[in-house]
Amino acid sequence: MTVNMKKKLSESILDKFSIDFLRSQVLKNAYGNDDTVIAKLDPRVLLAWYLVVGLVPWFVSDLWFLGACFLLVLVTTKLARVAGLVLALFAVGVFSQTGYLFIVALFFGGDVSTAAPLLVMTLKVATCSLASVTVFSGLDPDRLSNGLMWYGCPERLSFSISYAYRVLPMLMEEFQNILLSYRLRGNPPAHETWTGKVRYLVYQVKIIMQAFYPLMLNTAKRSRTTVEALEIKGYRYAAVDKQVKRMKLRTLQVTTNDFLFLALSLLWISLAMLGSALF
């Protein structure tokens, strides 16, 4: 029975990891939630908020404060309606950063006392990564790159963000097509026996590597087209021109909602500080 269950489990996990699923999750994460409370906030305000919530917990070891910060970012993540895949990755990431260290420390003769400093560290890591999940998944890419640009990030970076979100679905599709054509023409080794399975795995990995050869050539052509199109529009001059930047950033507007968000966060954090001072 357990074997059966294991088989089912691995099948359902494999189902989840098809390229189509990934594509839809990434797209959903990028464009699927621009009607949330978080997405409507001004990107500049949200980035400033992230700078505080994502940085300050590193310098504080007060448990009240850390707990309050964690709850705050938990609520904002919920409000931002982040895609499930991203949250799963977050959980794995937090564990792999600190959880495994705890297990290895136990292995080397540590005991439960090892857990206390690591627990605080885990709380810090979790708070900071959830804050970044809120900001970077909650905002849609164009607003995010505009916000970053306002803070003086290089134009290259904001261009890369906008470009990446647009080109990724295409690239994924192309990669999948190449893989499928390799599979159509290829003759995979039989994989009933154990050695056959290993050979099959090696074969798969080899195909993935080889698929990058046509992909590189295709992408080279595409990136030349992209850059030439950008050049026609005078991209390299516009990127450093102050007037163009001002025109681009004119759409950003701070509203009362932004102030309310900041004030509520401040209220919550100061309540936590009061709690730690009193008890």
Next chain:
Amino acid sequence: MDLAKKQAATQSQKLMVFVLTMALYGLATLFTELIPKFQVGIVEFSVEYFLFIPLTLAMLFDPLSAALGAATGELVFSEIMLGQFGGLGELEKFLTVTIGVYVAGRLVRDPKNRAMVGVAAIVGTGLQLAMGAVVDICKVQFAVEDFEAVAGLPESVFATEGFAFANDLLFSGILFCMLPTMYLVPKLYGKIEPLLGMRPRDGQTSLGGLSPKMILACVIGFVAAVASALIADGGLPLIDWEADWAESGAAFSIGMVVAAALAVAAILVIKIKARSGESVEQKA
């Protein structure tokens, strides 16, 4: 004629290389972020490194653009897009990837020489991995208070990091960086350059090997990477926040709570007023 003399590519060609590397390596890192790692005993078989992509491109084109493109691609696709942006800590990865790829790209004078390509690929990968391991050890050493006092922790950190480095270099480094690069570089040489409107790299157009200036720049970059990683992890408590409100005590906190509550109330009043004003306007 003039073009042949010039070592470097034109600005727009550099941008092309940047975009190309960013898109390809970004896609690859996105996959690695999502592909589950499978572990056999303590040895981890992960497709951790698609580093062969930027390595290949850095050997064929302008190394600096390819290196920066790779680092940016990783940052944008796998960190920002998946909401895993780690703030200042990302600077460390950005710099180590840039240095590793750039050095490997500079080492290759003749892309048709398979041995040269293979050595450069493994040197670049090893450099990147070694820098990552050093940064990681420093990070844990400074981040956890009383590092030495916690039983079993120092040994475990050195053991895991050292083992991870050796494992990554021997497994991922050879299988996923060196071999694919050795396969791809000679195959792509002379085919991919015309697509970007460039001359293939040869003895004349190569940038030359390592120079002291470049090594100095790399060392500075590495120091910056360590510093950023440490600051990001709060190894150096730049600001002693705890003392701030512990001394002034409850009065200070109450003041803050009152101020924040007042701010919330004021903003709410403004909002309600604005809304009622709107509805009055609509009625009128």
